[in-house]
Amino acid sequence: QKEVEQDPGPLSVPEGAIVSLNCTYSNSAFQYFMWYRQYSRKGPELLMYTYSSGNKEDGRFTAQVDKSSKYISLFIRDSQPSDSATYLCAMNSGGYQKVTFGIGTKLQVIP
Amino acid sequence: GAVVSQHPSRVICKSGTSVKIECRSLDFQATTMFWYRQFPKQSLMLMATSNEGSKATYEQGVEKDKFLINHASLTLSTLTVTSAHPEDSSFYICSARAPTGGDEQYFGPGTRLTVT
Numbered sequence: 576q577k578e579v580e581q582d583p584g585p586l587s588v589p590e591g592a593i594v595s596l597n598c599t600y601s602n603s604a605f606q607y608f609m610w611y612r613q614y615s616r617k618g619p620e621l622l623m624y625t626y627s628s629g630n631k632e633d634g635r636f637t638a639q640v641d642k643s644s645k646y647i648s649l650f651i652r653d654s655q656p657s658d659s660a661t662y663l664c665a666m667n668s669g670g671y672q673k674v675t676f677g678i679g680t681k682l683q684v685i686p
Numbered sequence: 687g688a689v690v691s692q693h694p695s696r697v698i699c700k701s702g703t704s705v706k707i708e709c710r711s712l713d714f715q716a717t718t719m720f721w722y723r724q725f726p727k728q729s730l731m732l733m734a735t736s737n738e739g740s741k742a743t744y745e746q747g748v749e750k751d752k753f754l755i756n757h758a759s760l761t762l763s764t765l766t767v768t769s770a771h772p773e774d775s776s777f778y779i780c781s782a783r784a785p786t787g788g789d790e791q792y793f794g795p796g797t798r799l800t801v802t
Binding site (some may be wrong): 583607609611616617618619620621624663667669670671672673674676677678679 | 690692718727728729730732777779781783788789790791792793794795796798
């Protein structure tokens with residue numbers, strides 16, 4: 576079993592839709608969670624990071640962490656064609672430990 | 687802030703030659719940088735952790751004599767792929783730990799290496 580599971584997609588949604596991207600993890604020591612956006616042939620770009628359970632909002636993006644269920648989500652409101660990319664979840668146990676990445680979900684927002 | 691650059695963005699080399707990839711933190715000092723490799727439809731694979739002024743820490747299965755890492759300054763780490771072979775063709779991405787002291791990493795734009 577992988578430490579981090581993420582559906583690779585692709586996920587296609589119409590412009591303006593609310594997008595939900597998810598990851599599950601098995602290591603209960605993970606306490607630091609990140610979401611990255613990666614455009615084709617580019618390096619990942621940090622979108623959100625959080626230490627705690629609950630929600631964190633930044634513009635159209637909301638990161639949600641449920642440590643009891645070992646489940647994290649990234650919501651994108653009012654999705655735009657420019658949001659089309661691969662979204663990677665990442666996490667570690669803090670304290671500068673190795674970061675484990677999900678495989679990434681490919682999102683396509685259709686105009 | 688927290689901008690990381692990489693050079694070159696693409697490189698094609700012949701089998702048996704060596705290739706050097708540079709990773710720079712442009713607006714902050716990075717005592718720790720990371721080198722990843724990414725294959726199509728696969729997750730980022732950590733190759734090594736590069737610490738300024740000391741030897742890199744390599745992940746299991748990564749040949750340290752083949753992938754030479756040097757972190758000579760607080761803003762520059764280099765990865766040299768020695769005696770490259772076609773199977774070394776991949777997307778290499780570096781990252782630096784956040785200057786704020788958190789665990790998040792900021793990535794460079796990546797280098798596409800093709801070995802012919």
